[in-house]
Amino acid sequence: MERCRxxxxxxxxxxxxxxxxxxxxxxxxxxxxxxxxxxxxGPEARGGATRSDVIISDSEIYxxxxxxxxxxxxxxxxxxxxxxxxxxxxxxxITDTRFVKTVExxxxxxxxxxxYETVMEKIGKPIVFNxxxxxxxxxxTEAVRPESVMxxxxxxxxxxxxxxNRKSLQMGVDLGREFRS
Amino acid sequence: MGxxxxxxxxxxxVVEAALYAGLDFYAGYPITPSTEIAEHMxxxxxKIGGKFIQxxxxxxxxxxxxxxxxxGHKVMTATSGPGFSLMQESLGYAIMAEIxxxxxxxxxxxxxxxxxxxxxQGDVGQALWGTHGxxxxxxxxxxxxxxxxxxxxxxxxxxxxYRTPVILLFDEVVGHMRERIFMPEPxxxxxxxxxxxxxxxxxxxxxxLPREDGRLPMSDFGxxxxxxxxxxxxxxWGFPSNNPKVVHGLLRHLIDKIxxxxxxxxxxxxxYLEDARTVLISYGASARSALxxxxxxxxxxxxxxxLLELQTLWPFPFSIVRQKCANAKYVVVVEMNMGQxxxxxxxxxxxxxxxxxxxxxxxxxxxxxDIRSVLRLIQGKGM
Amino acid sequence: xxxxxxxxxxDWKIRNPEIRNPKSExxxxxxxxxxxxxxxxxHMWCPGCGHGIVLNSLLRAVEQLGMRKNEIVMVSGxxxxxxxxGYVDFHTLHTIHGRAxxxxxxxxxxxxxxxLIVPMGDGDALSIGGNHFIHAARRxxxxxxxxxxxxxxxxxxxxxSPLSGFGTLATTAPYTNIDQDFxxxxxxxxxxxxxxxxxxxxxxxxxxxxxxxxxxxxxFSVVEVLSQCPTxxxxxxxxxxxxxxxxxxxxxxxxxxxxxxxxxxDLIERGIxxxxxxxxxxxxxxxxxxxxxx
Numbered sequence: 001m002e003r004c005r006x007x008x009x010x011x012x013x014x015x016x017x018x019x020x021x022x023x024x025x026x027x028x029x030x031x032x033x034x035x036x037x038x039x040x041x042g043p044e045a046r047g048g049a050t051r052s053d054v055i056i057s058d059s060e061i062y063x064x065x066x067x068x069x070x071x072x073x074x075x076x077x078x079x080x081x082x083x084x085x086x087x088x089x090x091x092x093x094i095t096d097t098r099f100v101k102t103v104e105x106x107x108x109x110x111x112x113x114x115x116y117e118t119v120m121e122k123i124g125k126p127i128v129f130n131x132x133x134x135x136x137x138x139x140x141t142e143a144v145r146p147e148s149v150m151x152x153x154x155x156x157x158x159x160x161x162x163x164x165n166r167k168s169l170q171m172g173v174d175l176g177r178e179f180r181s
Numbered sequence: 182m183g184x185x186x187x188x189x190x191x192x193x194x195v196v197e198a199a200l201y202a203g204l205d206f207y208a209g210y211p212i213t214p215s216t217e218i219a220e221h222m223x224x225x226x227x228k229i230g231g232k233f234i235q236x237x238x239x240x241x242x243x244x245x246x247x248x249x250x251x252x253g254h255k256v257m258t259a260t261s262g263p264g265f266s267l268m269q270e271s272l273g274y275a276i277m278a279e280i281x282x283x284x285x286x287x288x289x290x291x292x293x294x295x296x297x298x299x300x301x302q303g304d305v306g307q308a309l310w311g312t313h314g315x316x317x318x319x320x321x322x323x324x325x326x327x328x329x330x331x332x333x334x335x336x337x338x339x340x341x342x343y344r345t346p347v348i349l350l351f352d353e354v355v356g357h358m359r360e361r362i363f364m365p366e367p368x369x370x371x372x373x374x375x376x377x378x379x380x381x382x383x384x385x386x387x388x389x390l391p392r393e394d395g396r397l398p399m400s401d402f403g404x405x406x407x408x409x410x411x412x413x414x415x416x417x418w419g420f421p422s423n424n425p426k427v428v429h430g431l432l433r434h435l436i437d438k439i440x441x442x443x444x445x446x447x448x449x450x451x452x453y454l455e456d457a458r459t460v461l462i463s464y465g466a467s468a469r470s471a472l473x474x475x476x477x478x479x480x481x482x483x484x485x486x487x488l489l490e491l492q493t494l495w496p497f498p499f500s501i502v503r504q505k506c507a508n509a510k511y512v513v514v515v516e517m518n519m520g521q522x523x524x525x526x527x528x529x530x531x532x533x534x535x536x537x538x539x540x541x542x543x544x545x546x547x548x549x550x551d552i553r554s555v556l557r558l559i560q561g562k563g564m
Numbered sequence: 565x566x567x568x569x570x571x572x573x574x575d576w577k578i579r580n581p582e583i584r585n586p587k588s589e590x591x592x593x594x595x596x597x598x599x600x601x602x603x604x605x606x607h608m609w610c611p612g613c614g615h616g617i618v619l620n621s622l623l624r625a626v627e628q629l630g631m632r633k634n635e636i637v638m639v640s641g642x643x644x645x646x647x648x649x650g651y652v653d654f655h656t657l658h659t660i661h662g663r664a665x666x667x668x669x670x671x672x673x674x675x676x677x678x679x680l681i682v683p684m685g686d687g688d689a690l691s692i693g694g695n696h697f698i699h700a701a702r703r704x705x706x707x708x709x710x711x712x713x714x715x716x717x718x719x720x721x722x723x724x725s726p727l728s729g730f731g732t733l734a735t736t737a738p739y740t741n742i743d744q745d746f747x748x749x750x751x752x753x754x755x756x757x758x759x760x761x762x763x764x765x766x767x768x769x770x771x772x773x774x775x776x777x778x779x780x781x782x783x784f785s786v787v788e789v790l791s792q793c794p795t796x797x798x799x800x801x802x803x804x805x806x807x808x809x810x811x812x813x814x815x816x817x818x819x820x821x822x823x824x825x826x827x828x829x830d831l832i833e834r835g836i837x838x839x840x841x842x843x844x845x846x847x848x849x850x851x852x853x854x855x856x857x858x
Contacts, residue, residue, distance in 0.1 A: 241666035248670025
């Protein structure tokens with residue numbers, strides 16, 4: 001497979017780092033791939049633009065950071081403004097319609113998805129916003145299978161919340177499918 | 182297959198490895214970027230009947246594990262630059278009193294408070310000469326989770342074998358990143374247990390009289406032998422002495438037991454050194470970027486370039502460095518400081534003028550591009 | 565040569581005529597001697613120093629409690645007081661300046677069945693070691709801290725300590741000391757120690773009694789013993805020789821809650837200030853282990 005370099009960005013509390021870890025762990029544990037995940041720490045991780053890098057590959061990864069992502073997720077305007085310039089030309093840039101106004105000049109496939117709107121409309125709880133986003137992302141990139149993601153979520157979340165997460169992930173997958181092209 | 186794969190942070194790997202090695206006492210104080218070690222320890226230790234304590238500061242943390250080591254436990258503390266500075270006095274105590282212990286320093290930017298959440302390798306020199314007085318030290322590092330595990334287990338083995346503090350100089354990048362690790366099975370990595378005295382109660386036990394092989398059998402505090410432990414220069418009984426002969430013998434013992442066993446303490450990895458005309462020497466997270474450059478240059482342009490990744494930094498492996506770089510036209514030390522390991526490398530290599538530095542000191546993880554630009558400069562246009 | 569006869573015991577006999585029953589005295593001496601490392605005597609303290617009386621009292625306390633040598637760990641720091649650990653035949657850990665309680669915490673927590681006694685000087689305990697002191701007290705870990713307060717740094721030659729007090733003289737306070745001092749008993753109470761007591765080297769029977777109670781107490785215990793340093797504090801402040809300094813202890817102290825204190829508030833109170841039963845650190849950690857293990 002081609003090496004997939006992803007950057008997840010947003011603000012503290014949106015769960016972007018958790019989403020990044022879940023994706024990377026799914027790739028390693030359930031897909032037999034190699035992956036590394038890194039993130040920004042400290043004051044910058046509490047509010048402001050949060051960032052987490054993930055690389056997924058079938059060969060050893062030495063340099064663990066992402067300079068030019070081929071997949072960039074921005075869940076706030078601040079994160080978008082800060083990071084949209086680093087996207088690899090022709091890469092995939094996923095934003096949320098509620099939080100981000102995109103600019104035209106970006107050399108990337110920009111996909112503006114109503115993720116937050118969907119989660120609030122159908123689930124009513126913003127807590128699974130990140131899982132819906134992850135569903136959309138794996139649907140658009142085919143980085144890992146939804147079952148693998150679900151298996152990781154099962155190890156992290158109390159059984160009572162599993163159904164809500166499963167639904168959100170599936171909604172994300174469906175939403176992503178609509179935006180493939 | 183069948184091996185347990187985990188996807189965890191480097192700091193958590195250190196915890197798993199320490200427990201694998203038999204650690205059952207940890208004292209520490211929170212400091213970025215090492216804090217996850219304390220957090221995971223606080224969860225894991227009581228579950229196996231071990232003890233975790235959050236002390237009032239780093240000074241106290243190292244003191245507390247020294248106390249616990251004396252009662253017969255395998256012990257560790259973890260910190261970062263500012264905390265490591267505070268530990269220097271008791272580090273000297275552990276050296277002088279020959280107390281087995283492991284000190285993890287997950288390095289961040291310095292000096293002073295520096296860059297708490299950014300990577301650096303600026304404490305390499307401090308690990309060697311941070312505490313006062315003449316002494317020898319063991320300091321090790323690793324660049325990936327699998328090696329962090331085995332190096333950490335080795336650190337405990339060395340601490341017990343040589344009755345010495347061992348410093349693990351990790352860094353923010355390897356400490357915080359997550360990657361795959363195959364968890365070693367019990368028994369897969371050999372463990373060194375503490376050498377305890379076989380002398381029976383009522384017979385004189387000399388706590389600081391080395392055996393012929395230089396090792397000092399210990400007796401646990403609270404056991405049948407009562408003796409004195411001090412940071413003062415001391416005799417074979419552990420009592421203060423300023424007899425020049427005794428003091429000379431003690432200092433030679435402390436230094437020789439490490440430096441004369443440098444070969445046993447040596448850990449390194451090599452990549453493509455058989456034909457390398459350009460040898461990169463690196464360690465810790467920097468070695469990841471160095472290896473990236475080596476792999477991509479060999480693959481893309483067939484360049485004869487290799488990497489010597491050092492895992493034992495102190496005692497410095499002079500002979501290995503000299504030997505592995507004998508046929509190199511250029512040697513480039515890749516590190517995130519102003520050349521703290523460059524200096525001993527230059528001492529090891531003749532002529533020292535062929536040794537260059539590729540570094541970064543701004544808190545940003547050194548990139549393959551950074552290394553390539555240094556290589557372009559020193560290799561000239563023809564390359 | 566039995567050095568112990570040279571200092572504390574003679575002193576004690578002279579000042580405590582009621583214990584002059586020869587039979588019991590011999591018994592006591594024979595047993596107490598077993599707790600010392602005879603070959604290191606005579607000790608290194610100056611003539612007239614109060615620290616020998618503290619050592620003597622401590623040995624008697626341990627002997628009267630019938631403690632075995634192997635169950636006692638003495639941890640000390642740096643300074644005149646810390647040398648006490650060299651003279652006793654326990655497990656002894658002579659550490660670095662100010663940090664004895666941190667080492668002791670590691671020993672105690674890893675082997676809670678051991679008895680930890682930490683003799684400390686005033687500078688050791690409350691200047692360089694002040695933070696460790698208050699945190700050990702706060703945790704209420706079962707350690708006995710004996711603060712041998714001679715109000716001066718003796719080992720380095722007479723500099724003022726945080727307990728010297730306003731208006732005293734020292735080699736580093738040649739124009740009088742403008743540093744206010746701590747009240748060790750009040751500080752210990754405020755920090756959370758569950759047993760706090762004070763006495764002086766003049767009141768040697770009380771030293772023994774308080775040490776016995778402190779050692780038996782389950783929790784962090786502090787015994788402050790005002791101890792004379794005739795060489796530096798006494799001479800610098802013109803209080804006189806050792807005997808005069810001890811007279812000073814006699815005249816300027818009073819039992820806690822006494823009438824004399826009400827009449828003369830400047831008197832220093834002796835006795836037990838706090839003695840309470842609150843959760844002990846190691847016992848609480850054992851409960852956590854029990855809860856989460858297995």
